[in-house]
Amino acid sequence: MSKQRYTMVVIDDIRTVVNGISRDMDWESQGIEIAGTASSGEEGLALVRATRPDIIVTDIRMPKLSGIEMMRELQPQLPRSKFIFISGFSDFDHAQNALRLGAFDYILKPFTPQQLAETVRKAAAEMDAERRQSELLSDMEQKLRESRPLLRQEYLSMLVHFHAPKETLRKRWEFLQIEVDLQPLAVIVLEIDRFMQKTEDVPVNEAELLRFALQNIVEETMLNMAKGIVFRDSVHRFVAIVNPVCAGGALAIAEACRENVGRYSRSTVSAGVSAAVDDLSELPSAYRQAVEALTYTFYTGGNSVFFWEHIRQRQETMPRLDTELEKELVYALRSGNAEHAEKALALLLDDAGRGEKRPSPDSAKALCVELAALIRDAVPELTDEHELCELTRALSSPRAVLSELRATLLSLCRLSCLQVQSRLQSSAQEMIQAAIRHIRDNLHLNLMVGDYAAHVHLSTSYFSNLFKKVTGTSVVAFVIQEKMEQAKLLLTEDRPIAEIAESLGYEERSYFSDVFKKTTGLTPTEFRAKYGRKPGQA
Structure with missing residues (x-):
């Protein structure tokens, strides 16, 4: 028998039948509780409404209200309850009709307790199955309710990406x-x-x-x-x-x-x-x-x-770089002029985005990449790989915004100008050092600034400015200083002053003496007397 417990009522206008079914049979051991009995259809209707039993055992033919009429009245209220009809042979057609109307089963009089118990057992078994099915459906509905947000998420995500009927x-x-x-x-x-x-x-x-x-x-x-x-x-x-x-x-x-x-x-x-x-x-x-x-x-x-x-509604026009501004940017980059380079770059970016129609983000990004390539081509010796990787990553990022790309290009400009300045500074140092060597090798000649400039293939004015920038002094002052240092060494030796003057490119001794005193504060004779070799010194 079912492990579930069910309630049952017995309705029959013959009291002995009611008592025999409700009192004389062992329903307790089968998990059935008798919720009440009635002796007429009207009493049965009230009893069922009051107790709402799981199983209703009722005579099919009763005065005033038949079992079938009672079932018709109660079924909408108790759709899960099982009606088992007791029928005489003469009521067989009525019993068949009851089945068509939704009754669970019927048994014909006379019947044995075993026959009724078996029919009730089958009703309980069916209710067990229905309950399990109901629990299963309830569990599935609960899981569906719980998973519905995720199902919606997946469905909506697919819905906006793919087509379907x-x-x-x-x-x-x-x-x-x-x-x-x-x-x-x-x-x-x-x-x-x-x-x-x-x-x-x-x-x-x-x-x-x-x-x-x-x-x-x-x-x-x-x-x-x-x-x-x-x-x-x-x-x-x-x-x-x-x-x-x-x-x-x-x-x-x-x-x-x-x-x-x-x-x-x-x-x-x-x-x-x-x-x-x-x-x-x-x-x-x-x-x-x-x-x-x-x-x-x-x-x-x-x-x-x-x-x-x-x-x-926009009719996009592809942005174009101004040719003159491009040239200005390239010139500024190649000369290492960061201020002018950044100004030219800003003008190029502003000019490309000016007008009624702004280019699409993809077109604007392409323009930024074009400008980055222009900067790289203008300064091919750019070698800071870490900076370049960072800049390339910024330019290629799908989440990059214009302000970031603008800052990236300005950073690339500054980096390029610093590289050029470093190269120019190194080159300037080399040229000035070559000029200094030439000066020291030719102290005996009375050369002009233009002669030294020509030696390193620079114009006189550019060489003069570059020399002072590198050494901190003018070319003329440096040459005089170098000659006076050489004169000091020669004066410590026992050589005639006129000869020393001539060896340093001075045609007149008096002019040499004036320059020497102006530089050292002593005349050549006074310097020799003070610092020259004394008689008897090695």
């Missing part, structure tokens, strides 16, 4: 109980600004908490304005499918979401908004529109909303 989409939409009207529809793609930078060193639970909080703000904002549903599209991106029927449509909803995220959190979001569509099958197209609109955050750096309809 309209009827299939509609049935799935209804099955998942998505409370959004099927038309009109618009897609809003929202992206957390600089999410990767914010969460780079943040524990995963904090990053998830941030995403959860922002999604809640977006959902509450949207649902206060229109029907819609929000789901995650990537680690830093949400998608909202909305009915754009409020004032201002989906664009107003996106703006409100942006404002509330900024107001109630420490983050900001940017959004791209599609045009309205009239069918679920058009959502992939709307999603692409919203993503395209979102790319225009490239110009703002974040915390902004772009509408595809506004972008679509």
Whole structure:
């Protein structure tokens, strides 16, 4: 017998039958509890309504209210209860009709207790099966309720990326109980600004908490304005499918979401908004529109909303670099003039984005890459590989914004100019050192500044300026200083002053003496007397 316990009532206008069934049979051992008995259809109807039993054993023919009439009255209220009819042979047709009307079974008089017990056992077994089925269905429904959010997430993600037959989409939409009207529809793609930078060193639970909080703000904002549903599209991106029927449509909803995220959190979001569509099958197209609109955050750096309809109306013209400004940039780079190079670069960027139509983000990025190549070509000796890798990464990043690329190009300009300045400085040092060697090798000649400049293949003025920049003194002063140092050495020896003067390129001794005294504060004779060799010294 069933392990479940069930209640049963017995209804018959013959009291001995009622007593025999209810008192003389061992129902307790079979898990059956007698909830009551009745001797007429009317009493039975009241009894059943009061006790709501699982099993109803009733005579099919009773005065005033038959068993079948009673069943018809009670079935809507007790659809799971099992009716077992007791029927005489003459009522066989009525019993067959009862089965058609929904009775569980019938037994014909006369019957044995075993026959009735077996029929009741079968009814209990069927109720066991029904209960198990009901529990299984209930469990499945519970699991479905629990998994429905995930199923919605997966379905909606597929819905905006792939096409499917309209009827299939509609049935799935209804099955998942998505409370959004099927038309009109618009897609809003929202992206957390600089999410990767914010969460780079943040524990995963904090990053998830941030995403959860922002999604809640977006959902509450949207649902206060229109029907819609929000789901995650990537680690830093949400998608909202909305009915754009409020004032201002989906664009107003996106703006409100942006404002509330900024107001109630420490983050900001940017959004791209599609045009309205009239069918679920058009959502992939709307999603692409919203993503395209979102790319225009490239110009703002974040915390902004772009509408595809506004972008679509633009007739894009490919940006072109001004030839004269290009030349100016190249000249400034090759001369190492960072100030002029940065100014020319800024003018090029401003000029390319000037006008009524801004180029698409992809075109603007291509222009930045072109400018980076121009800078590299102008200064091919640029060798700082770490800096170059960082700059290349910034230029190629899909999340790069114009302000970052502008800063990257300016950094590349400065790096290039520093490289050129370093090279020029090294070259200048080498040329001046060559000139100094030439000066020291030719102290005996009365050479001019132009002669020294010619030796290192520079103009006189450029050489003079470069010499002073490198050494801190003028060419003439340096030559005089070198000659006077050589004169000091020669004066310590026992050589005639006139001869010393001539060996240093001075034609007149008196002029040499004047220069020497002006430089050292002593005449050649006084210097020799003070520092020269004394008689008897080796």
